[in-house]
Amino acid sequence: MRYSPPLRDGHQIKLIEGGQAYFESLVSALEQARSQVHMETYIFDFHGAALMVAEALERAALRGVRVWLVVDGVGTPRLPAEWRERFERAGVAWHIYSPLGTLGLLIPSRWRRLHRKLCVIDGHLAFCGGINILDDWYDPHHGALPEPRFDFAVCARGALVQQMQETMSQLWWRIQGVRHVRQQKFPEAFSSFRAAGLHLPWSHEAGGAAGAHVVAKAGLLLRDNVLHRTQIEKAYLRAIGAARHEIVIANAYFLPGRRLRKALIHAAQRGVRVRLLLQGRYEYFMQYHATRPVYGVLLAAGVEIHEYEASFLHAKVAVVDPDHDRPWATVGSSNLDPLSLLLAREANVVVADKVFARQLHQRLSRAIDEQSSPVVADTYTQRPWPQRLRDRMAFGLMRLALFLSGNRY
Structure with a gap:
């Protein structure tokens, strides 16, 4: 596929x-x-x-x-x-x-x-x-x-x-x-x-929404439980694997599986700057705490992690190499967690255009610089034991839920 x-x-x-x-x-x-x-x-x-x-x-x-x-x-x-x-x-x-x-x-x-x-x-x-x-x-x-x-x-x-x-x-x-x-x-x-198997004709054209549009190369990525089980995850893997300069990912509920973690680690190890903008405010127990056990291996590889603190981060977007020959960006509904990548119906638009990629990159960079706090490796490893316990409990519950659903991640 x-x-x-x-x-x-x-x-x-x-x-x-x-x-x-x-x-x-x-x-x-x-x-x-x-x-x-x-x-x-x-x-x-x-x-x-x-x-x-x-x-x-x-x-x-x-x-x-x-x-x-x-x-x-x-x-x-x-x-x-x-x-x-x-x-x-x-x-x-x-x-x-x-x-x-x-x-x-x-x-x-x-x-x-x-x-x-x-x-x-x-x-x-x-x-x-x-x-x-x-x-x-x-x-x-x-x-x-x-x-x-x-x-x-x-x-x-x-x-x-x-x-x-x-x-x-x-x-x-x-x-x-x-x-x-x-x-x-x-x-x-x-x-x-x-x-359900037939094309339905549509004959009229709607007026455009206000604002300037970028004329770009683009496509739609879907995730469902029949024909498109891994399309979004594989698109991320391909874009991360092809990155040569910079990756910026903003994701609300971030719990990447083994393949995505390895792809991010390998990118950082070959000199790509990898920045993650993640949820910094408590919203749900599972999503907030289950994410944190994966921080350690990413930080050790040189991945930069920033937590958004101004309000709730709900974005599911990414930009790769916006200032270079092969820019890639995605905006959609899919988190990088097992609920989105293994179970839910999701949809993302992928755009291969420098102007669009730069627009998204600028907004994410501003959020990282002005509205977020960096996760420091030493502080992360020394977080209080009750917090570490909650993190491990949430991570274990997520793994149990995956086992019960019959999925591997």
Whole structure:
């Protein structure tokens, strides 16, 4: 299997930082939609700035646009009653992907989540990234935040939009088919599963989102549990292996497997500057503590680790050699941890363009220099024993979860 699909020229790619800018670009495009909107997200929250998106979807449906929305059953276990009624009155069609049911996450097969954040408008304009439909200044578990979440998305035109459209349509019709089977509507189920394998025509072109675009070579990377099990991981491995000067990775939940750790260590040992920007604020026990046991071997190899402290880091982005002949950058939903790389549905856009890579590199470098603290090897090895115990417990629990899921990492 190839490490990644071939990248194609002629894409228009715009880098978007933060939820507020993302929502403004997304809403601007939704207001110009004429045929269909198809959106997938892990979290769809109905507070603060996120309401802009819900209201824009409602308005689009009311003027006759076909609107399909899929949310994840863990990230968004239910829609508020008010918005269920509003969506249904407007004609917004929506599904919850893999609802948890009675036993919830006690069943390992339900750890396979829909984690990608995608939107396609009229078949010509697409959004992809790590940003949920969730106000940047608010967290459902932690309340108001001191600074906005650090995250990125892209707005894109070009060949990858068609690929994104097809994978979203496939999932939509498969969900429809499963629902019909459970309802014992077998002719309808057959029609839905058949539609999952068909291309759906889209005939109108959406207006562009505001802001300058970079004309670039780009492609879409997917991770699922059928045909694209390792596509994103292998793309990272290839880019790290080809790096000659610099690698910068910003990742919210970072627990790389053996191959990724070795690739980063080998890059640092051959003289590549490797910088990691990771979560510095406590969010979830497992993700926060399980990461830290891998710091030691990376620091020993010369990898620089910085922890983002201004707010929650939610980015899943990377840049390789932005100032040289073969720049590579990715923006998407995939963390470098076993949940993303082994279980979840994920989507990343890869861009091979110097201008785009430099834009992302500049923003990450500024966050490292101004909003983060370096992890010092001596301080790391001397951290208090209760912290080391929590780190080892979380790491062990993660390994146990992988064993129960039947995956090796």
